[in-house]
Amino acid sequence: MQQRTLATLIATAFLLIIFFNLKPYRYWLDSRILSFTTEIPEQIDNLDLEYRRETRYGNGYVMAKEILKLTSTLHYKNPIILLPRQNYVEAKGIPQLVMPEPIVLYLFSRLQGVVPGEKDVYKANMGLKIIKGQLELVELHSKNDIDNLLKDYANPQPDNLLKNTRS
Amino acid sequence: MNIAGLIFLILMHFFSGRGLLYLFNIKTRLWATIALSMITGILIIALIPMLLDLFFIPITTENVIISTLLVTILLNSTQVKKYRISTLKHITSSIKSITLTDALFLLLFILLMIPSVWRCFYFPAYARDILSGPEIIAEYTLREKTMINSVFSLNLETTNNHLKPPFVSGLQIVYKMLVHPFGELWLSILSGSFLIWLFSLMREKLHPAVAGFCLLLFIAIPEMYAYTYILLFDYANAIMFSIGIYFFLQYVIQQKANYFFFSTLMFGFATFIRSETLVLICMLLPMILFFFYKEKLPVIKRILYTGTFVIVPFIFYYVWMGIFIKYYLPIKFNVGDQVNTDFSHVNIFFSRLSDLTSSYLLGGNSTMHYAYFINVFCIILLTDVIVYRKFNTEARILLYSILVLYIGIPLLGFLIPWYDLDNTSKRALFKMFPLMLLYFRNSMILQALSRSIINWESPQTKSVQATIDKIIPQMAKPKPGIKKRGKQ
Structure with a gap:
């Protein structure tokens, strides 16, 4: 039973990869989520309120x-x-x-x-x-x-x- | 950032909301209750600055803290005995019941929401409708200790945003005062709580993988996700509208009046966020009257309930539009001037309906704004229609509500000239998506898929029903003594 649950989990993970490779979701992931990883170092270095405004x-x-x-x-x-x-x-x-x-x-x-x-x-x-x-x-x-x-x-x-x- | 202020407000949101839920005797599953408490608590705190102004009390930090505490104590004063220490044990057991697939999706959702929370914290509100309305009112309230401040001495001919109900400005005032100069963090709490509530509901009827994918489709609606960190009215309005619908259908299913009255309160809060929601609420009346007729409710009760359904949201509308704007603000505003009274050009309604369908729902930029969410909804609905040809009560109410929005949004465009297609109507569609998601949990095809996965996962289990009961709580047989109304 546990093997099948694990298989469901793996299948789910595989489907998630497919999901995030569909064009609109790939674009959403790149532009709204993954872009965060490139923005964050600079933003952490600039926490001054005036800069943020x-x-x-x-x-x-x-x-x-x-x-x-x-x-x-x-x-x-x-x-x-x-x-x-x-x-x-x-x-x-x-x-x-x-x-x-x-x-x-x-x-x-x-x-x-x-x-x-x-x-x-x-x-x-x-x-x-x-x-x-x-x-x-x-x-x-x-x-x-x-x-x-x-x-x-x-x-x-x-x-x-x-x-x-x-x- | 003032962490102590944030913790104070989170606690106040939870306890004031929980008090309200106890007051209405609302019983939901643990995580749904926690999320719902936070959401209603946020709405309660949003009222405080306006209430202080209504009683001519200066909006100072001390007064906001005292009134927040007072409201929370007041809401809990008669309900405090209902709090149980044993609830804490439920938290442990509910954490233990999380499956691996649940954990995978929960982790994914947390990762997806981190950028949203950070952006809420890092950037100030910047949408034009907010800057020229709630944000400037909130800023000058901090300086002048009243919402009736020098902003209203400006020439305001280019905007009407200062007249929008004080939900956003109220929360911005409280959060700027107690947490952070940009306010806004309440939006993360609100959207996070809403997603927890939705996931909890989806999991009641669907396998973790199916529920997880459905919620992922919802979170990944690009336009909606953006408004989890761009401060505006529509996301919050969609939350309250969908909670209102959900509790109305709980009333129909469970036949408990408290759910009905809680539903009307939620519609009231939805009106407190966007006044024109009142029109959509009135459009729900035929459905409500139909259920009253079907249930053979006594005429007196029918009149009482129908009246409550309209009057509660109207009170929220009237306190702002009829009292605050009229008697407190130093400006003249006539709602009648904002409404189209020329009903001869009905073609405007039909062309708006057509534009909305072709540009945002079934074509045009639909995919860009909402990705495949609407397409998936249509496919699932069509499959249910063609293959199963039956819908439970919950699904029928949700489909009617979606229809109300589909007709109601263009109707608002016809009635209110500033209710344009590319901004207001586009964002008004947000109200549809949580309802579509709630439909997913009632979809025959998705429920069948859930059952198939569970059966496949545990083929040697003697009692498959026991496993289903464990994984999908609402597929369990009703407990004796609980009267269920609609087909579930």
Whole structure:
């Protein structure tokens, strides 16, 4: 009896090998399970929370942190930042730079943001621009300033001098 | 990571859940009970931040710990005498009863789940629906001690995720406070407990090898596996929905009202995770009314049970949508604006049904998202239809529930404009898979296969039935005194 139980076990193991060689399961095993063995040494070496956030959130998170750094130099009490849409960044030739949506910006950096088309757009007192490949914050003092920036966002001019993505 | 906090929460999940199971007099096998206690315990703890806010109590670490303890004590206060030291002996004997094939699959499942647990621990939640809703609410709750926080002062026109029920945000708050800045580890506990529960159920009726392969097919559904570490609502929703269905069928089989009421509570929790589940629950009503009619239940009981079945999930829905959002949050939200009231274009429903079938169920990217799980289900179902032509009560209820989801998901797409095909509907299909898996344990062909393997493994045993009873508990003859209803 034990021999037959053992035979069932061996047959099961053999069937498992066949199972994991079926195309979708092979792919699943490689991409979701076995990839773990190559990821884990690096991840164990990098347990710092900030590193893990940057790895997971990618460019959007890095961007939010950059914006936070820029605002800290301007000493505004309640900065509300006008952010361009992604097509502006792409037109400026920096597609790898990811604009976080306002709610995500607030999560990552505690900064309030607005994007063109939102009803609160005229509450913005700062705006984000890309000038010669540099990310810059400009102060917005009037409705006119905001309209000018919105025009710039709507008709972005390609910037051929771009080299660096961040200021 | 705060290990002490994690141990505290695991204990609270278990004891609050166990207390609830005792309260409803739910009796299942040992490992199923442990798993079910953890799952229900997680749901109970998820309610705490919202309840604190409802009573205007600041959500601080001390208040969360005290209220968690209070809830657990409250749930166990009348049930504590039911705890038995002898249960510990059952653990030893149940470990001894694990066969070699069981051990092989258990080891495999543990190995498959390790990457999932690690990813839950290592990475923060990142799905857009979570970041722009539960995650940001949880983060600012930690800073401002209330879920009604500065997030609601933002312009939220681009999202509705802040309005989703506070199941995920509640657990994220508790886990960020007590365990880890990323929270999320509760998802591993939830999915792990669910898999233990499923394996325990599969083993009740199938040979270890057959049960193991069925569960492996389920774990290896690529899209579902991913959501054991990607934080979103749908996996948890699928868990609660399938537990609700399972206990409803236990009610039908065992004719015990406590199972029915526990089932409605589980549907309530499913609604607490995704509000639109309420529509699917209402679609289950014809089946429930049919069973009440068949059992010749007194009219008063029929009305009482049917009312409970709808009202309990509705209470979960209403506490969030009708009270919290309406009277506590500083925003205006009208559910009516989110629902399609133009019923003249019914073709939208049929085209969604067709798209869902062709893109995700029987063609398109089905294999990429769900591997061969649906194909195997169809083959097994067809074999049962062609060869055996009979289904037990459990199988019939499960097939009806799968049908409800098949029609209900496109219907939700028709009723709710934001309920799209490639995200919401695709993930809503998760609710089908545990039900398909539970069907496997009732499949005539798989039960016959199980019996054949057992017979082959022990040909010289005088009493083959004794071996079957030992290996597959539910194939044992019913004990005298236990009234069983449906054909088993």
